[in-house]
Amino acid sequence: MLFNKFFKHDTFHITLSKIAIRNFKTSKKINIGKLITKNKIKNHEKHSIEDIELLLHEKHHDVLESYPTIKNVNKIIDVNYLPVFKKNENQFNILNKIVLHFGDLTYLKGDAVVNGTNKVFELMKEGNGYDCSGNFLKTCGEELFNDMKNAKEQNKGKSIILTKGYRSSYKHIIHVVEPYYNQTQKLKNCYENVLLTAKDNNFKNIVFPLLGSGISLFKKHDVVISCLEGIYEFMKKRDNFNAIDKIILCTITDSYWMLLRDSIYIYLDINI
Incomplete structure (x- = not known):
């Protein structure tokens, strides 16, 4: 079975085998194998990955034509009405x-949203360079900033703090300490620990920004893979799978969206 990748060079089309694609490097010397793991690709031999070089640049893509976007509108959308990425006939498919x-x-609007922050749980209205925008934090109101001072004192040494959603459209906010550059295992653990917190508090849906995509200096493919692998490690247990109804991965960056779109089958199209 061939694992195919098609791309144009002038008028020529080149097809690479499943083995060749893992070693293929673009002109930027990006190895496709860094985005996929050997033990998982076997179940997804027919999946097609687009030229990774395109995904590593902040260019405008025609994402809006293929997926709905909320932009400069006042309407709040309940996440229960958002369609899943792909409905699988197996009810236990992630x-x-x-x-x-x-x-x-x-x-x-949902049960919980995740706010990636630093080890002192710093909140800044201008946007703290992490992964919930200052715009979102400001919608929560002054009460969040005031209560967070007490919450930090009561949760010294912890990596997760749970607060109310205040004036935002969420019932709760899960604040999690993000690791820094190259600490990919800790980044994966962030997703597992946040999801465990959601399970323990009976949150049925949870909205994630891409943790590590702010000032934490992770490479883009590490951000995406850590996200998907962290979710997989949690969801592979049946009781965890049953505890959560929806996990929403949210981004406003087209290159991240495209990386997620092309990698999600490899890591999460799995029956548990």
Whole structure:
């Protein structure tokens, strides 16, 4: 079975085998094998990955034509109405729980949203360079900033703090300490720990920004793979799978969206 990748060079089309694609490097010396793991690709030999070189640049893509976006509107959308990325006939397929959303998480409504922050749980109205925008934090109101001072004192040494959603459209906010550059295992653990917190508090849906995509200096493919592998490690247990109805992955960056779109089958199209 061939694992195919098609791309144009002038008028020529080149087809690479499943083995060749893992070693293929673009002109930027990016190895496709870094985006896929050997033990998982076997179940997805027919999946086609687009030229990774395109995904590593902040260019405008025609994402809006293929996926709905909330932009400069006042309407709040309940995440229960967002369609899953792909409905699988097997009820225990992880993709049945995953939503990939291109848009501002400020305009979504759900049980919980994740705020990536630093080790002192710093909140800044201008945007703290992490992964919930200052715009979202401001919608929560002054009460969040005031209560966070007490919450930090009561949760010293912890990596997760749970607060109310205040004036935002979310019932709760899960604040999680992000690791820094190259600490990919810790980044994966962030997703597992946040999802465990959601399970323990009976949150049925949870909205994630892409943790590590702010000032934490992770490479883009590490951000995406850590996200998907962290979710997989949690969801592969049946009781965890049953505890969560929807996981919404939210981004406003087209290159991240495209990486997620092309990698999600490899990591999460799995029956548990």
